[in-house]
Amino acid sequence: MNKFLYEDLNKVNLKYLPQYLKVLKKIFKQDSFILGRNLAQFENNFKKFNKSKYCVGVNSGLDALFFSLKALNIKQNSEIILPSNSYIAAVFAVINAGFKPVFVEPKIDTYNIDPNLILKKVTSKTKAIMLVHLYGKPCEMDEILKICKQKKLYLIEDCAQSHGAKYKNKQTGSFGDFGCFSFYPTKNLGAIGDGGAITMKNNNYHKHVLKLRNYGSIKKNKHELLGFNSRLDEIQAAFLNIKLKNLNKINTHKKKLAKVYLENLNDKFIKPSIDKNCENVYHIFPIRFNERDKLRNYLENKKINTLIHYPIPPYLQSFYNKTLAKKYPISSKIHDTILSLPISTIHSESDIYKITKILNKF
Secondary structure (H helix, E strand, C coil): CCCECCCCHHHHHHCCHHHHHHHHHHHHHCCCCCCCHHHHHHHHHHHHHHCCCEEEEECCHHHHHHHHHHHCCCCCCCEEEEECCCCCHHHHHHHHCCCEEEEECECCCCCCECHHHHHHHCCCCEEEEEEECHHHCCCCHHHHHHHHHHHCCEEEEECCCCCCCEECCEECCCCCCEEEEECCCCCCCCCCCCCEEEEECCHHHHHHHHHHHECCECCCCCECCCCCECCCCHHHHHHHHHHHCCHHHHHHHHHHHHHHHHHHCCCCCECCCCCCCEECCCCCEEEECCCHHHHHHHHHHCCECCECCCCCCHHHCHHHCCCCHHHCHHHHHHHHHEEEECCCCCCCHHHHHHHHHHHHCC
């Protein structure tokens, strides 16, 4: 029996290796290894791809979220609304920036923040919404933008999993005040290490973030604010420039694999919902199943690797030191039943069809 890995980063990147080596040799010959021409080129290319006015490359998706919050220049202990499920990065960004995370439950069918529940959590201290386009599926932007306008809230989009995803034909990362991207190696647009970027429309935010990432400085030895060292390096920027040219192909391939799952998987598994307004890029293909752990063991015995995104919700992590599961039943249900199936550029449609046949026999 074939072994179906969840991901194989060696195979994913092997086809780019000749191009990677070519640009690497050029980097060794240039005079700037930090904030050089490759980064400038990537920032220009990515803002065009995302149809944004500005782009700043940073060290990680977490830093992108953190700097976006810092650039807002709002009062300490302000409240930031974010989803109760998803990865911990958004929560860390809020806490590290000196603000209070306020959790809102997701919709059980989309896994994204429920716009209908946001207003109930808005107080006089609420200053921003940090939404997450989880698993590659865009949030319901019309309703969220309406709330932001009504309550005068800033909007930060966590696009770590939604490179190229669209809501009503507009790309994620181009709706809010900031679009925050991660280029972690497993992403649809993945680097060979850590990396991130922030897209934005406002020139003042752009200048502020440029300073934050580089010791509070744009001009050498002139430090205008308390800054950090978080610069997307020349090597990763050069590699990302190469892969960015192929991002549409990567997304198209993953959509084809998702279609095989959607059309062939038995209905006893809860599959991702389809929304005509959303163009999902399927960074992750999640299913839900009440006996998730038994299913996962069964698949492992059949040599099919899976992952769980994510086994422990943010509010149950140890740094919270309290049990909040009863307060967020929808999120808890998702975390207890979610399972991520293989969906990588290393897989063919035939591979996915074989996986569905094995799944349906469970």
